[in-house]
Amino acid sequence: MMTDGIDIDAVRGIPVKRYHTIIVGTGAAGYAATDCLYRYGVTDIAIVTEGRTMGTSRNTGSDKQTYYKLTLCGEQQDSVRDMAKTLFSGQCMDGEHALAESALSVKRFLKLADLGVPFPTNRYGEYVGYKTDHDPKQRAASIGPYTSRAMTQALEKAVLAESIPIYDQMQVVQILTDCGVCHGVVCLSLNELEKTQYPFQIFLSEFVIYATGGPAGIYRDSVYPESQHGASGVAFIAGAAGKNLTEWQYGIASVKPRWNVSGSYMQALPRFISVDQDGRDEREFLQDYLKEEDSILEKIFLKGYEWPFDVKKLENGSSLVDMAVYLEIVKNKRRVFLDYTRNPLKEKLDYQRLPKTVFDYLRRVDALYDLPFERLLAMNEPAVQFYRDYGIDLKKDRLEIAVCAQHNNGGLSVDLWWQTNIQGLFAIGEAAGTHGVYRPGGSALNAGQVGAERAALFILRHPDKKNKMSGKILEKQVNVLCEFTDKVMGKQSTVTQIQNSISSNMSEVAAILRKPDDIRRNLERVEWLLKYWKKNIKITSAKELREAFLVRDMLISQRLYLFAMKDYIEQGGKSRGSAVYCQATKDVDSQKNIFNTVYYEADTGEKGNIIQEVYLKNGIPYSRYRLVNPIPEDEEAFEKVWKKYRENGNVY
Template structure:
């Protein structure tokens, strides 16, 4: 890696020349960097806004799930069976399902060897449990902080290998030369006020995009506050998006931001609605269910059916998401989980629970007492987590809301996780390898597998050295000059209100409940704000936020267009999205805004979206099937000896 200082557009700019750059310091980005080093790539660097930022390091749930092929017990499993489960989520390409299944054990056991404490039995079996959208016990967990533990273990390995880290730099634009990714423009987000150290240019041949999903788009979000995402930059550079319509929403605590899934629900807490000041507590679910038994059974099922699922609104656990949404967004009240009293009051009536709930609680030794007693019995670390964040569930309620949690779509990638922009690879949540639904924990596996495959391909095939800094600057100067001269003024107005308004717009129009008129109006507003970006000066301390706002608007333009195009072309409700349909069915007890029609199960059509000079455009294509592959050992071995089985499939 070489560094030099240059003058460009009247600005002092540091230029780093390196063969490969990884952007992002979450579990996928760190794994990409480590794997590249292991495969022999030495001229590389990792670029991050902050090593302690991001979703992997700062998120979790009751027992955060890692999804892999079964490694215990008598239950039969195979690569093909796991691939078929992933493929069955709808809008999934077969090569991604197969790759994520085939390398799941390799990636999982590597994490074990790095020190992530996944539990095994006395004979070394890695026992598992069922998670949502899963038929086998493939799920495992290292506790509420599984992804944090993964990130810490991978970071230790990156540091031990001496991989250079450019910490405190915010990637604001991907630079291209001749239709290929060629580098980055970064802002020094730790010191944006200093004109002498404000900018960094990265000149590279290969770029791994591990920036997570575009979390900054939404106001109602369970993403950690330090996670914004940079999908807009990749879309602007020419990479295509895929399945951008498909998000995952679910119930989460507001402060701290955390999923209230699994045992938080299986402990059967009370759902209380209060006035904004906390007065007038009401057990509002009883208004809908009528009797405590039905209410408790729905709460229990919410534990293993945590994501909002439109197929479970009419007669399933996702009616809870709708009812919480109505209390908070339509009635302006607050909703809290109370673990100090049983739903409906009094003692727990175990006999009234459905068999699955009763048997589960009995097997866990938790069919007694109050919700907090059951939660402590089943999962004490889940209580400890909130206590460490200043919320003591043994003494106080927990405020919740319906929030954006994960983007199942993202950037379109091939079987080696390279995007449609040559030289740019997307891994982790930035890559759109998931479909309409996905098994819980499959995202952690996908991030490890995708970064493994991207690193393997880059190390084997993208071996050309970077161009000279002079040639690079001559080729990209026109792409960066306008951004380098973004007006900064100490007397400028704060843009925080604009950012919050844009996030609120996305939550209202592109959240779990969508209407054509709302999406169209939101898209128009986002495009108008994007056209005005950069015309007014910003505060020096808000330059970083200003560029996040720009990326947010680029992302909103593509995502809202994708949702609107999907609906206009006959799309129906599916996954975590309910599209209003005046000709559809109205679930019992709900208002007109929830009238909808369900899409056919297992949709094969995949939507792709690109941002062009003329505006966003979309196309729909069939999903690709699971590949039929050679499985005769001598032939595979010969191919491996000759080519390493790394090619452009």
């Protein structure tokens, strides 16, 4: 086949494959989209993935990982609109996403149950629920620490049974576009790095569903699995806009292995200690920040329920524990550990002096034991076994922790059908920015499943795009990758050093504590590294091409995320969600003070109806602001909806 005189079966010797739709990623969202497309009859599809067993949904979890959906048990009243209002109330969330995620939550949940995910039911068949964070009902469901892993495995089994091609060891490095329309992707073929000069594979397609997860690699202190990097930078280069990039979720997690220490890990009341970089000078440090002993114990306990760091819980709440841990690591340059072998503050707990909330809970779960380890074992033996599987015995070993990035509530901006501003490019899962400042725990797992179905349904009803890609444009975009491959080769490798440096900087200046000058300086440094990439990014072997492209993606992602934070500050943005924006001076009456160190002004929700979007234009970052879209009103009669559904499946 010829296009503008260029044989597109190969470009510069790089092979070309064609499919109707390409799905990028093999997590729960990517597999869900693949399964939906196939069952809808769109079968000319293929998956490309950097590593089939990599990714967040397969390799992460928590004390009790949650799936958030409409209530399916008991007599508590609930409705699609009620759940949509809960999601929408998290601020900066568009109403169409809130409504779709609510309306399809039961369908997607029951699909997973039918595929074998063992969500618990009572003896009558009701799917029992519990209350999670930011949840006024009892909509949460769980199968334990590995809920998302079981989802991924069940969906994978369904996809494998359909014999859909999966191209493994394919790292997406380019989204092919022409005049604002997506025409496929180019991948770095990781199995071909030393076999050919340009080890790429071109996939041409009508549609691309981007399920690459969040930009996990941009932070050093991260609870994302080390195999998860994200590929948001590739989308930004292609022209995709970012939405709510300032809004993240952070919390206390173990460093090795990367795992949330929420729930019973905190309710067992472990001791918080710090040591110097050489492991000496051990001391408990929470009392340096929090003076009241009883208050310290209550705040440790509440971290189990209130795991995400939250500005609203800073003044006298459990998030003071996160801030103390963060300052001890970043400001005092010490390492922090949880110790389950001894009680905090004293050798023996005085249960009669414990806050009533703490005492009543420990008594109710039969955990009134002498030591934190004994309490944890009584409450949640699998939580103890999890670390044993990694060679850590909490009965005798300390657990190193940090305040870690856990989830990006923002991401690529998408419409009602999870399509980005690039026609034909859809973003689902954590790659999509459908959440706001706050979100109920477990809503991310549901959003990934709902986005998968929405994208698949749109593609079913709009199977073809009218315009085709110019062969000259295709060759031009491929040439950019070839030039990068040629120019990064050097005498000394810098990629690991850059990776460590820029991820450390992000964790220290752009996580829960954000100072305007630090944000600006780091943005300037990232821009310098990108501007002079031919000098800065170097490898000595083709084996390192993967890392070179990862560093490129990290730098582009960091540029947009830091720019979003800088712009938010310049527009008068204040501390909210999981981020404290420090004030330059303490001489303001309205500012709140943490530990005589951090001064900030809390957002009161006045900007909760405004969404920030950022994008690259001619290589320069820009921002735009708009009002959130309200929850759509349901005004159409059944007959009108039925007619539209018969004609086109209600897809406009």
